[in-house]
Amino acid sequence: MRIAQVAPLTEAVPPKLYGGTERVVHWLTEELVALGNDVTLFASGDSQTSAKLDATWPKALRLDGSVRDPNALHMVMLERVRRKCDDEEFDFLHFHLDYYPWSLFSRQPTPFLTTLHGRLDLPEHQPVFTTFSDIPVISISNAQRRPVPQANWTRTIYHGLPEKLLMPQKATPGYLAVLGRIAPEKGVDRAIKIAIRCGIPLKIAAKVDRADQDYYDELIKPLMDHPLIEYIGEIGDHEKSEFLSGAIGLLLPIDWPEPFGLVMIESMACGTPVIAFNRGSVPEIIDEGLTGFIVEDEISAVNAVGRLGTLDRTAVRGQFEKRFTARRMALDYLAAYRGLMEAAQPRIKLVSSAE
Numbered sequence: 001m002r003i004a005q006v007a008p009l010t011e012a013v014p015p016k017l018y019g020g021t022e023r024v025v026h027w028l029t030e031e032l033v034a035l036g037n038d039v040t041l042f043a044s045g046d047s048q049t050s051a052k053l054d055a056t057w058p059k060a061l062r063l064d065g066s067v068r069d070p071n072a073l074h075m076v077m078l079e080r081v082r083r084k085c086d087d088e089e090f091d092f093l094h095f096h097l098d099y100y101p102w103s104l105f106s107r108q109p110t111p112f113l114t115t116l117h118g119r120l121d122l123p124e125h126q127p128v129f130t131t132f133s134d135i136p137v138i139s140i141s142n143a144q145r146r147p148v149p150q151a152n153w154t155r156t157i158y159h160g161l162p163e164k165l166l167m168p169q170k171a172t173p174g175y176l177a178v179l180g181r182i183a184p185e186k187g188v189d190r191a192i193k194i195a196i197r198c199g200i201p202l203k204i205a206a207k208v209d210r211a212d213q214d215y216y217d218e219l220i221k222p223l224m225d226h227p228l229i230e231y232i233g234e235i236g237d238h239e240k241s242e243f244l245s246g247a248i249g250l251l252l253p254i255d256w257p258e259p260f261g262l263v264m265i266e267s268m269a270c271g272t273p274v275i276a277f278n279r280g281s282v283p284e285i286i287d288e289g290l291t292g293f294i295v296e297d298e299i300s301a302v303n304a305v306g307r308l309g310t311l312d313r314t315a316v317r318g319q320f321e322k323r324f325t326a327r328r329m330a331l332d333y334l335a336a337y338r339g340l341m342e343a344a345q346p347r348i349k350l351v352s353s354a355e
Contacts, residue, residue, distance in 0.1 A: 002091045005029050006042045006081055009073055012060040013047040020262050021117045024159050025096050031330035042077055085110045092337045102132045111344035113138055119257055121147040136340055140260040141281030154336055159260050160329030161269055168271040168317055169245035175201040177247035180263045182220055183212045185256035192223045194251060194298055198305045205243055207234035244270035249308040252276035268320035271313035275304045291316045
């Protein structure tokens with residue numbers, strides 16, 4: 001199958017820095033190529049891929065200080081994709097750009113879908129999904145769908161990691177862990193309070209975005225001044241296996257409708273159970289009492305920490321292999337592509353005959 005994967009230009013694929021969407025696009029693209037598909041990746045020129053790379057701009061926009069209007073370059077990229085569709089270069093288009101492609105690509109015959117990677121509960125989302133209620137979209141959790149039931153949901157496809165990207169390491173777990181990003185919705189302040197109440201060390205491996213610097217300086221940094229708390233900073237994939245394998249459990253006391261939460265399956269890949277607040281996708285990703293515990297507040301999280309030792313870390317890893325590998329994700333997407341291609345065949349014939 002000839003497939004176009006269209007990624008944001010903000011980060012490289014895979015990203016040089018933090019970028020969940022671009023990481024997922026990379027893993028999906030690599031698996032699709034490995035499964036024998038002819039894949040073209042539309043992304044920044046500093047991306048690394050086994051697919052054909054079509055680069056609209058030489059460098060990820062977040063790293064290029066000369067770019068002040070990223071929308072302009074995304075419009076150019078979309079036009080490049082459309083022109084290649086005119087030349088019938090693709091059997092299917094897969095967008096990762098939210099709603100930006102919908103108006104343009106609903107007017108051409110090549111079948112396409114969009115994976116929605118973010119939250120959808122903002123008021124301005126309502127008219128978008130009402131206007132484009134026939135555009136096929138993929139959710140990354142069932143919870144993500146709730147604010148916009150009028151959308152044309154094709155299916156839910158959970159994210160997946162390459163099976164051997166993160167592996168359990170020999171270690172004696174001795175601390176609780178926080179991984180990812182320090183922001184108000186991530187609840188790092190609550191994680192610190194939970195660890196202190198349990199009397200267990202907490203290691204925080206997370207980045208601070210410029211937008212969240214004030215939150216970090218005013219609320220989080222003062223809490224770091226405690227003998228049980230250690231701030232490591234941002235870490236890469238090559239460091240995560242050791243970091244997570246050494247943790248008794250991962251704390252995720254979030255306070256927002258998390259669409260997916262890659263950090264949960266990263267932890268599971270290392271055999272490390274997760275304690276997460278009951279928000280967004282959490283009940284879909286964590287198998288209660290098998291890969292972790294779903295809690296409602298700090299008090300119940302403290303109680304759950306005491307039960308982490310009852311969980312089988314080999315079983316945690318086994319559940320990751322069963323549910324959250326990149327190969328499973330790619331096969332799910334191929335099934336979605338084929339279904340939409342079959343549904344589009346009458347439309348393609350009609351457009352061809354009209355021309």
